[in-house]
Amino acid sequence: MASQNDVLEALRTKEAATSTEDLAKELKASREGTRKQLTRLKDKGYVDGDSQEGWLITEDGRNQLERGGVAPSMVEEGVTPRDVFEGIGRRIGITPDRIVLATDIVWSGDYTDIKWVWEALRQAVIRDDLAKLWVNSWRAHLKKGIPPELERELVGAEEEQGVKAGAKPRVEEGRSYILVEDLPVYVGKNLGDLLYEDAVDLARIRAGRAARGAVQGAPSQPWGARDIIEIVNAVRDWAPGQAPSKSYMVTQGEGGAIVQEVEPGKPMVLQQPASKPGATYLVKPDGSVKQMEPGEPIVVTQQAPAAQRTFIVKQTPEGATVEEHDLSKPIIINALAPASGMPPMYPFPAMGGDGKPILGSDGKPVYVDIEPMLKWVGFQGEQRRADERHNALMGLTQVIKENLPIGIEAFSRAVGEVKGKAPESTAQQYECGSCHTKFTLPREPGEDEKVICPKCGTEWTGKVVMSA
Amino acid sequence: MTIRGILQSTARYFVLIKAATDIVNKAKQIGMDKIKTLVDAGRSITEIYLESCSPDKKVEKRREAHTLLEMGITPEELWKEVLRRLPELEAIIKGKDDYIQAEMKKIEAFVKGEI
Secondary structure, eight states, X not given: OOOHHHHHHHHHTOSSOBOHHHHHHHHTOOHHHHHXXXXXXXXXXXXXXXXXXXXXXXXXXHHHHXXXXXXXXXXXXXXOHHHHHHHHHHHTTOOHHHHHHHHHHHTTSOTTOHHHHHHHHHHTTOXXXXXXXXXXXXXXXXXXXXXXXXXXHHHOHHHXXXXXXXXXXXXXXXXXXXXXXXXXXXXXXXXXXXXXXXXHHHHHHHHHHHHTTOTTSOOOOOOOHHHHHHHHHHHHHHOTTSSOOOEEEEEEETTEEEEEEEOXXXXXXXXXXXXXXXXXXXXXXXSOEEEEXXXXXXXXXXXXXXXXXXXXXXXXXXXXXXXXXXTTSOOXXXXXXXXXXXXXXXXXXXXXXXXXXXXOTTXXXXXXXXXXXXXXXXXXXXXXXXXXXXXXHHHHHHHHHHHHHHHHHHHHHHHHHHHTSOOOOSSOEEEOTTTOOEEEOSSOOOSSOEEEOTTTOOEEEHHHHHHO | OOHHHHHHHHHXXXXXXXXXXXXXXXXXHHOHHHHHHHHHTTOOHHXXXXXXXXXXXXXXXXXXXXXXXXXXXXXXXXXXXHHHHOHHXXXXXXXXXXXXXXXXXXXXXXXXXXX
């Protein structure tokens, strides 16, 4: 797949829109890969267009090329095994046509099979030295060793001769080894990951782990004397051609297991490690730690159970406050006047039918807002007082209305008393013309109504009485 | 006399006139001819009236009488006020001072709770 810079460079020389297929052909890349790169460049604003109308480089794309080109990420580049294989081919100088041809052949089979890759490159008529380099690089990428069948072709005659002569030239060959199934494998000069010594040591360690069954993912544990013995035996088994077996003695010291080689014929004096009892520590209730001497008694004092604590919730202008109550002191509740400027009684603990506070799921009292209820009670009281005031006013008005003439007369007589004479009664008095007796009438008589003197019984008409 | 004195005098006259008016209205309700008959027969009008009253009514009337006494209104002053408002009654009891004195004693006994 062509890089994004290659695509931009190809588009920079075009005056008209170019199709994806033409670009792929020019770049000798696949159509699909070229289309992906064009889409990525379009997302960055370096090209414009689509597969239908063709592609054009933008001004930003030209500027980016002048600044050094696009630096795509590995993901954007779509690095696939095929890309890596083709990249190796380009780096060793294979012509693009031959790269595509060789890659197609390799990918017609199992491209992870080194023998097949070698065979495919031979079929593509790649030169032996280039094919060997290509295969070795690809093998290193796949972390694979040299197949025994290809050892001669891939390693070369010089190394083959060295191996056959029993020499150990590989030790000086640098990082030319990898581990395959916990065994060091030579993969070519400087084409591996490990030095020979490192590969051998690592193989030994892995062999030791395998011997104690820890390679199956068992949790790692501190090594003990038994583990060390197993490792030593594993190394000894892996290198059977070495010196005669040695004897080792493992003792458990304070700093861990100690391995000592036992020389033949030399007596070994076993020292009984001093038995040192572990230190005893006492953690006090306040958190302090004290190291106890052997034989020193430890007295655990029983703590008296904590008394129940009482809290008082106060409603202050700043809000509800909680204070711990001293049980030796009385609780004094100040009943505040309604107009004291205090905020409403909120929160107020909700009380159950048994007179005890209702507790929530968290064990704490449930508080309710009783302000609306207080307002309703206050409103009802105001209404009741307003009705009573109204009734009192109406009653007083009625009394005044009924006794107004009496009040007026009383006031007139009081004023007259001040002036020195009492006014005459406002009641109309009549005098009998016969006996001259004075009398009053409950109401003013009509003209034809008869009026009888209460004393002499003389009858008078109302007209006469009123005209008198 | 200060305004306070005028108001106190007005209150006193109010209570006096109110009590006298009630008596006059009651007398007129009974009828002057019947009262003349009772007076001529020597029957105590006060006694007859109290006999017709319920215990609650008696308590109410006794309280009103105490109010009159507290305000310095004597029975003679009240009687005078009644005659002032009912002149025909004056003609009926004219010359019957013993009858009037007996009535005053009965009223006094009632106020004291003796009857």
